[in-house]
Amino acid sequence: MKYIIPSIFISVVLESTLVALPVTLAVIVFAAIVTQGKSIFLLAFIAGLLLDILALRTIGVSSLVFVVLIFLIYQYSGKFEVRTLNFFAVFIFFSSLSYLFIINGGNIFLESILLTLISVVSFFIYNKSINSKKAPSYI
Numbered sequence: 001m002k003y004i005i006p007s008i009f010i011s012v013v014l015e016s017t018l019v020a021l022p023v024t025l026a027v028i029v030f031a032a033i034v035t036q037g038k039s040i041f042l043l044a045f046i047a048g049l050l051l052d053i054l055a056l057r058t059i060g061v062s063s064l065v066f067v068v069l070i071f072l073i074y075q076y077s078g079k080f081e082v083r084t085l086n087f088f089a090v091f092i093f094f095s096s097l098s099y100l101f102i103i104n105g106g107n108i109f110l111e112s113i114l115l116t117l118i119s120v121v122s123f124f125i126y127n128k129s130i131n132s133k134k135a136p137s138y139i
Contacts, residue, residue, distance in 0.1 A: 004031045004040075008047045016054035021111055022099050024051055025066065026119045029092060032070045033082050034126070044070055057103060065102060069095050085123060092119045 008031070011024040028044045048063025073082060073091070080087055093116040100108035 004035065005043065007031070008043055009050075012047050012051045012054065016051055020106065021115045021118075022096050022105075023115075024048075024062070025069070025096055025099050026092060026115055026122075028066050029069060029073065029088075029095060030119065030123065030126075032073045033088060036074075036077070041067055041070055061103060062099075065099050069099075085120060085127070088123050089116055089120045092116050 004027075007027050008024065011027040015021070015023045024047055028040070028047060031043070032040045044066035045063045048061075048066045049059060051057075051062045052059045076082055076087075076091075082088075082091075093112050096115045097108055097112040099105075100111055105111060
């Protein structure tokens with residue numbers, strides 16, 4: 001949890017100034033899948049407001065999308081294994097496609113594919129680092 005808040009803040013600043021990809025969306029979805037905590041709703045709402053203010057967009061649109069996506073993740077977590085790479089890749093692709101469509105992004109299909117590739121590589125690296133830290137079981 002200690003890395004989530006700085007990661008979200010950095011992604012908001014990057015997305016509103018330098019990067020055209022919805023990086024904040026990827027970080028929030030990643031955090032929701034990894035932490036499974038209810039505090040991510042508040043963080044997503046605040047991040048969406050900050051992003052809309054800094055990017056000079058209609059205030060509240062990003063917050064609404066982020067909160068709905070986290071709600072969907074928690075709804076699907078009862079039916080699917082959400083911590084898998086397949087679920088993460090499909091969810092990131094369709095959520096970024098929807099988000100870019102809502103905020104009138106430029107080339108939404110290519111940006112969604114690029115964000116999905118970057119997010120999947122990040123998720124894969126995270127899973128490998130978590131699995132390597134676990135002590136081997138000799139039982």
